[in-house]
Amino acid sequence: MRRRQTSLGVEEEETTDTRTRHGCCRHGPGTITNVIPIIEDARHPTRYRMLVGMVDVIFSEARILALNASYFLKHGGHFVISIKANCIDSTLPAEAVFAAEVEKLKAGQFKPAEQVTLKPYECNHDYVVGGYRMPKKQKATS
Known part of the structure; x- marks a missing residue:
């Protein structure tokens, strides 16, 4: 399993068959606080x-x-x-x-x-x- 950040700063875990997004999105210098993963x-x-x-x-x-x-x-x-x-x-x-x-x-x-x-x-x-x-x-x- 590998961790990487997308171009929008979303942290992803890559496995052989799936990607899971974690935490909140990061964009630019600050954190986007109004995006809630459910x-x-x-x-x-x-x-x-x-x-x-x-x-x-x-x-x-x-x-x-x-x-x-x-x-x-x-x-x-x-x-x-x-x-x-x-x-x-x-x-x-x-x-x-x-x-x-x-x-x-x-x-x-x-x-x-x-x-x-x-x-x-x-x-x-x-x-x-x-x-x-x-x-x-x-x-x-x-």
Whole structure:
């Protein structure tokens, strides 16, 4: 087993088949104190609800986002999700899976702002960025 630091200063242990991240991230001269590693099943947010307050951003897979956003994501917060089409439904074209997942987001008070494909680096993978329970824009009065 070998220990090394990534380019962002995250300390990792390398074994033959897995990498484990430990501690908090280090970036530049100081330590990032608002990143908290939690070793728990993300499908059960009630198990760790008491450890985490409301957050500004969730980076997750699509199915995990919906479970966790109501517990942790601030109104007007943002999300970044990865959609791996083949993991969701390998019988449909990737574009159809992406469109269905974006529609599910819209139904759950998420407002997708941008969708980016990872082609040619990764086939059938997209990232979606957006907001959650975004406040309505007020019309300017003249």
